Amino acid sequence: MNFWKSVFASLLGSIIFVGVLVIFIAFFVGIIVSAGDSEQVSNIKSKSILHLKFDTPIIERGNDQAFQIDLATFEPVVSLGLNNILADISKAGQDDKIEGIFLDITSIIASPSSVQDLRRALVEFKESGKWIVAYSEGYSQGGYYLASAADEVYLYPEGGLDFTGLSTELMFFKNMLDELEVDVQIVRGPDNKYKSAVEPFMYEKMSDPNREQLEVLLNGVWNKMLADMASSRDLTVESMGMTADSLSIRIAEDALELGFVDGLKYRDEVVDLLSAKIEMEEEKELSSGDPKKLRLVSLEKYHKTAPLKLGNASWDSDEVAVVYAVGEITGGEGDDETIGSERISKALRDARLNESVKAVVLRVNSPGGSALASDVIWRETQLIKAAGKPFVVSMGDLAASGGYYIAASADKIYANENTITGSIGVFGMIPNAEKMFNNKLGITFDRVQTNAHSGIMSITKPLDPESLKAINESVEDIYNDFTLLVAEGRGMSQMDVDQIAQGRVWTGTDAKRVGLVDEFGNLEDAIAEAAKMAGMETYNTLELPKFKDPFEELMKGLAGEVETARIVEELGMPSNYVEQLEDVRMLITEGDRIQARMPFYLNWSN
Numbered sequence: 325m326n327f328w329k330s331v332f333a334s335l336l337g338s339i340i341f342v343g344v345l346v347i348f349i350a351f352f353v354g355i356i357v358s359a360g361d362s363e364q365v366s367n368i369k370s371k372s373i374l375h376l377k378f379d380t381p382i383i384e385r386g387n388d389q390a391f392q393i394d395l396a397t398f399e400p401v402v403s404l405g406l407n408n409i410l411a412d413i414s415k416a417g418q419d420d421k422i423e424g425i426f427l428d429i430t431s432i433i434a435s436p437s438s439v440q441d442l443r444r445a446l447v448e449f450k451e452s453g454k455w456i457v458a459y460s461e462g463y464s465q466g467g468y469y470l471a472s473a474a475d476e477v478y479l480y481p482e483g484g485l486d487f488t489g490l491s492t493e494l495m496f497f498k499n500m501l502d503e504l505e506v507d508v509q510i511v512r513g514p515d516n517k518y519k520s521a522v523e524p525f526m527y528e529k530m531s532d533p534n535r536e537q538l539e540v541l542l543n544g545v546w547n548k549m550l551a552d553m554a555s556s557r558d559l560t561v562e563s564m565g566m567t568a569d570s571l572s573i574r575i576a577e578d579a580l581e582l583g584f585v586d587g588l589k590y591r592d593e594v595v596d597l598l599s600a601k602i603e604m605e606e607e608k609e610l611s612s613g614d615p616k617k618l619r620l621v622s623l624e625k626y627h628k629t630a631p632l633k634l635g636n637a638s639w640d641s642d643e644v645a646v647v648y649a650v651g652e653i654t655g656g657e658g659d660d661e662t663i664g665s666e667r668i669s670k671a672l673r674d675a676r677l678n679e680s681v682k683a684v685v686l687r688v689n690s691p692g693g694s695a696l697a698s699d700v701i702w703r704e705t706q707l708i709k710a711a712g713k714p715f716v717v718s719m720g721d722l723a724a725s726g727g728y729y730i731a732a733s734a735d736k737i738y739a740n741e742n743t744i745t746g747s748i749g750v751f752g753m754i755p756n757a758e759k760m761f762n763n764k765l766g767i768t769f770d771r772v773q774t775n776a777h778s779g780i781m782s783i784t785k786p787l788d789p790e791s792l793k794a795i796n797e798s799v800e801d802i803y804n805d806f807t808l809l810v811a812e813g814r815g816m817s818q819m820d821v822d823q824i825a826q827g828r829v830w831t832g833t834d835a836k837r838v839g840l841v842d843e844f845g846n847l848e849d850a851i852a853e854a855a856k857m858a859g860m861e862t863y864n865t866l867e868l869p870k871f872k873d874p875f876e877e878l879m880k881g882l883a884g885e886v887e888t889a890r891i892v893e894e895l896g897m898p899s900n901y902v903e904q905l906e907d908v909r910m911l912i913t914e915g916d917r918i919q920a921r922m923p924f925y926l927n928w929s930n
Contacts, residue, residue, distance in 0.1 A: 368621055368629055371602045374416045374425045375620040378470075382406055382434040382442075384650045384689045384720055387660070387871045388627075404627060406438050406720075407847065412627050413445040417452035423602045424455040426620060427474055431464035435721035436545050436742035437832070439466055441846050443552065446473040455601065459594045462486075468584070472553040476597075481588040485579045489568045490542045496524045505759035509787050511752045511796045512827070513803030519749035519827025537828050541744065544831035548741045559583055642682045643866045644854050645675035646847070649686060649701070653693030653726040660871060663690055665697035671869035672704035676711050681866060683714040683854035686734070687847055692725030695750055695802050701730045702809065709733065714857035718850035719743045719841070724829055728840070729806060733813035736853055738845040739832035746840055748810055749827030750803045752795060756786045814839055 386405025404412075416422040425446070432439055446456055450473075458471035461480040468485055471477050479485060501508060508525040520534035530538070550561045563582075572578060579585045589597070598618055651662040658664020675684045686705065692698065708715045717723075717734035724747035731737055739745060761767040761784060769784045780791050787795070807825055811818040816839060824830075824838045835841040843849070855863050 368419075368421045368626065369619055370421050371423055372421050372619040372621045373598060373602065374413075374422050374626055375428060375622050376425055377428050377623075378432045378434075378442075379430075380433070382409065382432070382438055384438075384687070385648045385660075385867075404623060406434075406441060408627055409623065410441060410445050410846070410848070412623060413442075413449055415629075415631065416626065417449045417454060422454070422621070422626075424457065424598075425449060425474075426598060427456055427458040427471055428460070429458065429467045429471055430460050430462055431467045432470055434466070436466075436549070437719075437721040437740040437744075439470055440548070440552075440740050440742050443470055443473045444846065446470070450475065457594070457598060457601070459589070459591070461591075465490075469549050469553060472556045472584075476587075477557075477585045478587050478589045478594055478597075479576050479579055479585045481576055481590065483576050483588075485573050485576075485584060487564075487568050487573050487584070488571065490546045492538060492542060494524065494530060496528050498525060498528055501525065504757075505763055507756040507759070507786065509754045509756060509792065511792070511799045513750045513799055513806075515822070516749040516751065516803065516827040518829070519747070519751050522751050522753060525753065540834070541829060541831055544833055545742050548831075548833065557583055641862050641864050642858075642860050643678070643680045643864050644851050644858070644860070645678065645681045645684045645866045645868055646851065647671045647675060647684065647686050647868045648689075649727075649730060650689045650720075653690055653697045653701070653730075655694055655697045655700075663693070663697075663701070665694070665700040667869050668701050669704045672701070672708060675866070675868060676704070676708045676713065678866070681713070682860055682863070683716070683858040684708050685716045685718055685847070685850050685854050686731065687718045687720060687850075688723040688727050688731050689720030690724070690727035690730075691722050692727045692729070692747065695726065695729075695806075698726035698729040699805075702733065705730065705733050709735070714854050716850045716854040716857070718845075718847045719745055719832070720847075725749065725827075729809065732810045735857065736842045736850075737840070738843050738847075738850040738853070739835060739841045740846065741831065741833045741844060743832035743835070743841075744829055745832060745835045746824070746828055746830040748806055748821070748825035750799050750806060751827075752799050754781060754787060754795070755783045758784050758786065810840075 383405045384407070386408035413425075416425070427446070432442075434442070450456060455476075456474040457476045457478070458474035459478045459480075460467060460471065460483065462483040463471060463479065463485045465486045465488070468487065508522075510522045510526060512519050512522060517531070517533040518537050520531065520537075523531055523534060547561070550564050553559070554561045554564055567573060567582060567584075572582060573584065576585075576588050580588055595618060602619075647668065649663045649668050650660070651658070653663045653665070656664050656666055658667045672684070672686070675681050705715055715734050717731040717737045719727075719731065719737065719739040721743065723731055723739065723743060723745045728745055728748060758769070761769070771779060771782075771785075773779055777788075777791050777794075779785075780787070780795075803825075807818050807821045810816070810825070811821045814821070820839075824840065830838065830840065832841055832844065836844065843853075845853075851865060855861075
């Protein structure tokens with residue numbers, strides 16, 4: 325009898341499992357079908373207003389075939405890349421059906437360079453003769469920076485405006501490692517005093533060089549923001565700085581009196597203002613504060629409209645290949661959010677061997693990573709130049725350390741003033757967890773080896789002096805190669821490169837001053853320059869590498885979200901700190917121990 329009970333129980337469990345699996349598959353098939361349906365071209369009526377909200381993170385490169393799921397509502401989430409948004413704002417400026425832009429924004433989830441690109445696009449939109457109205461119940465600092473580009477800026481009467489300046493906070497692990505009895509053995513390139521990625525494992529607070537570079541970095545970004553806002557609002561940089569220092573904006577009326585906004589309005593009043601702007605004169609068209617009667621077109625919907633017929637490039641025109649290198653640099657294949665040396669090298673190789681491609685632009689948005697993987701990618705950039713094709717780099721939010729390594733040999737480098745770049749330096753970290761295993765867990769180790777230094781990278785024993793010396797010499801060699809590579813690529817002496825290297829990061833403004841960047845400009849500027857260098861008047865663009873399978877990426881993303889949520893709940897720690905700790909774990913336990921990466925994490929609050 326017990327046997328049959330077990331059989332029936334197992335059978336019932338199998339039936340339930342299969343049923344759940346079928347429902348799960350059907351659910352995702354429905355989502356895929358929905359995503360496919362959403363790709364139909366949208367029709368836009370005349371007297372429409374482009375409605376920009378920016379309430380989801382802005383990624384570097386949009387994938388029209390990808391789909392994400394909001395786990396709270398199980399609704400598909402559209403992720404538009406910076407490239408999509410900039411192209412759509414430009415298209416709207418030339419679209420007779422779009423009257424203006426309603427910038428309906430509180431904050432923006434993007435780094436300063438991306439926000440700068442968006443702000444520049446809005447300014448260019450106004451130059452087409454169209455208007456922008458900004459409104460919020462409460463502006464964050466980054467949100468206001470973007471909104472300040474509008475012709476009219478309005479704030480809710482009981483709302484607020486955050487204007488206090490920039491700050492950054494670093495997390496240090498030394499005391500935690502001491503408690504665990506884990507010793508992290510660290511090596512850095514010679515005089516790499518600014519290469520502070522190792523400092524959290526050495527100190528309890530910032531070193532003086534690190535504090536110096538961070539102060540310069542933040543002040544550089546903040547001064548650019550102040551200059552842009554002051555110019556748009558007819559204020560002075562000095563007065564805006566004093567406003568931040570004195571916390572002068574405490575209530576909405578303060579923002580109005582100080583000239584930060586043009587009026588205090590309720591949403592229905594802003595809706596009526598927009599109605600008047602598009603001259604909805606017929607009684608049946610009057611909005612009466614009802615936004616549903618306005619022809620507001622979301623960015624997601626506008627993205628699906630047919631492209632305007634501009635220019636004279638045909639389907640068989642020559643091409644500029646745009647290779648996106650986004651994320652940390654690792655060996656292997658990588659994915660759409662990680663620069664895998666194999667995948668990006670193949671993309672560069674495909675561009676070089678494609679006869680239709682006459683020039684190549686490498687779009688870099690990376691804090692760096694594996695020194696070896698960076699060199700593998702760099703080699704492909706050399707082959708492009710050897711093939712006689714112009715090679716131009718466009719830097720996004722970050723092009724630091726390994727990110728600069730793969731960019732250094734370009735014929736021309738473009739960056740924004742707020743791009744973070746440089747960090748020319750190398751470090752290595754080899755953890756020794758022997759005491760933790762022995763004293764905390766009661767685990768001991770014994771070993772057999774064929775040679776004096778077999779198992780040199782073991783995390784269960786300390787490095788002997790000779791091994792440490794060998795690793796240090798290896799790091800110094802890599803740093804020497806790095807600075808020599810930059811010197812040759814930038815037409816500088818290696819000694820001069822060393823003076824601006826040493827692991828130091830720079831804003832785009834300072835990077836141009838010291839010779840690491842050639843021009844200020846965005847991706848479109850870099851593409852236009854590459855085409856000009858290749859002698860092309862008309863051209864198409866070819867984006868590489870091809871995107872990963874969207875279903876596989878979705879499942880991986882869901883698994884990552886679930887795991888992060890579980891750890892956040894257990895540790896009671898903000899999710900960005902948990903993700904940072906996971907990066908640290910991987911850095912000291914997996915992959916290449918010799919790294920060329922940015923010396924700290926920056927979580928921008930906008």
